[in-house]
Amino acid sequence: MSETSSTEEVESSAAAPSESSRADRREVVRKRVIDAVAVFLLSAVAVLTAWCGFQSSKWGGEMSIAFSQASSARVQATDYSSEARDARASDQSIWVQWVLATQQGDAELATYIEERFTPEFRVAFDEWDAGGREAQGPFALDAYVPPGTEEAAEFNDLADAKFAAALENNQRGDDYSILTVLFALVLFLTAMSQRELQPWVVRTLLGLAIAVAVVGLSILLTFPVRI
DSSP: OHHHHHHHHHHHHHHHHHHHHHHHHHHHHHHHHHHHHHHHHHHHHHHHHHHHHHHHHHHHHHHHHHHHHHHHHHHHHHHHHHHHHHHHHHHHHHHHHHHHHHHHHHHHHHHHHHHTHHHHHHHHHHHHHHHTOOOSSSGGGGTTTTTHHHHHHHHHHHHHHHHHHHHHHHHHHHHHHHHHHHHHHHHHHHHTTSSSSOHHHHHHHHHHHHHHHOOOOOHHHHHHHOO
16 A cells, blocks of 8 residues: 555656646747747837838938929029019010000001010010900900010929928828837837736737737838838
């Protein structure tokens, strides 16, 4: 009877260390897996954070360039507008002299003045004359386009487009900057998961880090890239 009891005690004591050893091995494997995932996540997110910073800087540069182009186009538009305004003033001055000569019945002077009409004013004058002179004057017709008018409109449109592009580029840079904050949260959660905490806390932190990283990467893939 005593021999049987001794045998059972030996078998029981041998089984206990075996179960404990397997549990220890499982714990070691679990920790190694968590450490490997954490290292991979930290490395990948560090690269993504650097990429976001790079893209934010590039789009910031594009914004500055677009603002400069918009400012330059606006200056050119102003120059052409001044040219058109001066041309209109000159044509109006000549037109006044023609009206006075016509009212005074001085056909020779009126003809002399007509010969000195600018090409742009001549087009409008001929249309006004062909229409029975019913309009208030050649300047009221769409046919009158003083030099610089079309160029001013083109450069104003270009300035508006460049200004809109600058605002869009600024928003893109801000979007990348926001992503760096999101990835910083991933780094924080991953680092916290490496602390000596309860296993369920470690898994929760690491799971949250992975989830946030996946969301951030999904958003990143929708953003335009500038090299």
